[in-house]
Amino acid sequence: MAERKNQKRSNKKYRVNNRRLRATHQYKDTVFRMLYHDKENLLSLYNAVNDRNYTNPEELQIVTLENAIYMGMKNDLAFIMDMNLYLYEHQSTYNPNIPLRNLFYIADEYQRLVVQKSLYSTAIQKIPTPRFIVFYNGTKKVEDRSEFRLSSAYENPTEDPDLELRVTMLNVNEGHNNELMEHCRTLKEYAQYVARVRKYAAEPDIALEEAVERAVEECIKEGILEEFLVKNKAEVIKMSIYEYDKEFEEKKLRKAEYEAGRQDGILAGIKVGEENVLKRFIEKRLRKGMTLEEIAKDLDEDIVVIQKLINDNSEAI
Known part of the structure; x- marks a missing residue:
């Protein structure tokens, strides 16, 4: 080339x-x-x-x-x-x-x-x-x-990929990797700023915008990211509100996904339980010599369902 x-x-x-x-x-x-x-x-x-x-x-x-x-x-x-x-x-x-x-x-x-x-x-x-x-x-x-x-994402794991x-x-949350934080002042102060935003945003009677503005003002007064926050105050407030909103929405989404998965699991368990009970009823009637038609009528169930449960049970055995 x-x-x-x-x-x-x-x-x-x-x-x-x-x-x-x-x-x-x-x-x-x-x-x-x-x-x-x-x-x-x-x-x-x-x-x-x-x-x-x-x-x-x-x-x-x-x-x-x-x-x-x-x-x-x-x-x-x-x-x-x-x-x-x-x-x-x-x-x-x-x-x-x-x-x-x-x-x-x-x-x-x-x-x-x-x-x-x-x-x-x-x-x-x-x-x-x-x-x-x-x-x-x-x-x-x-x-x-x-x-x-x-x-770790490979479908076929190998020791030497x-x-x-x-x-x-x-x-880099506040209180973690202290040695690293002590060697990088901006990282340490960034962690302190994020902790302030989360602290005030968690208070029930304060709006998110007010929580972020409060965190910014306090940090400026205490010399935490002072020069950066003074220079970029309006933009930092806007970004922080967006970031916190995004983080909060992602938490809600993960919780909703967990609840949906849990409910699906419960429903799947109920279905399996019902099928197992029905299989036991069918087995008892088969041992008595009843035909598929008689079993279906006795259990008030479609004969196709009865046949499928019998086949599934045979494959499992």
């Missing part, structure tokens, strides 16, 4: 094809994504996660696909540092499918980042090493650090 022309060079090693993917629907931004769009904040987060001490934010090469949306979710942050390609996600909903989503995303990233030369040549085309991190601050209780694997993708999930 001939090398493509007119591509903007993002650094000395990688060329980025700046094509844009069409979004499937309007995407709402998040406070986390907005906070770490700032390169200084992102570098601080990178240093804390990787135990580094970089000071120049310009060393970060941002490669986030702005319009790439998979399964209704948008990747939060993608950047290259130390020849590694990092995908950072923020999640308030526990999602074990994140490895599959990241697989789709990283494939598109590599299509854009790889040097545009023939992949059929004898020279290997080098790519940055992928690193996948999820910063989780949902209400489900999880460990400070856990891992999701793509292979040909394709694996591992995602590290870090619990």
Whole structure:
């Protein structure tokens, strides 16, 4: 394949094809994504996660696909540092499918980042090493650090899969991963802000808008994300209301799905119980030498149903 022309060079090693993917629907931004769009904040987060001490934010090469949306979710942050390609996600909903989503995303990233030369040549085309991190601050209780694997989704599990993708999930709720929080002030203060919003939103006599505004004002007064909140106050309030509403609606949806599944299970159990009772009645009458027609008439049941239950019982035996 001939090398493509007119591509903007993002650094000395990688060329980025700046094509844009069409979004499937309007995407709402998040406070986390907005906070770490700032390169200084992102570098601080990178240093804390990787135990580094970089000071120049310009060393970060941002490669986030702005319009790439998979399964209704948008990747939060993608950047290259130390020849590694990092995908950072923020999640308030526990999602074990994140490895599959990241697989789709990283494939598109590599299509854009790889040097545009023939992949059929004898020279290997080098790519940055992928690193996948999820910063989780949902209400489900999880460990400070856990891992999701793509292979967990395989229909045919194997100990040594040909394709694996591992995602590290870090619990960034207030009170968790304290060492990480102490090394990244913005992450610690973000956790404090989220905790304030949830605290006030849980009060029965306060509207969500009022709860968010109260959390923002208190954090500003106490120096929690002060500069960020003052600069972006209106937008943060709007985003926080959307995020909390979304989180609340997802909780209601999961509860409704659980109740529906529970009810289906109860109904299925009742049906099985009724069939078992009917089978016992049929067996007794068969032992007495009654015909199918006589049994159907005696039990006031369709003869087709009687025959099916007899066949099912025979197959089970």
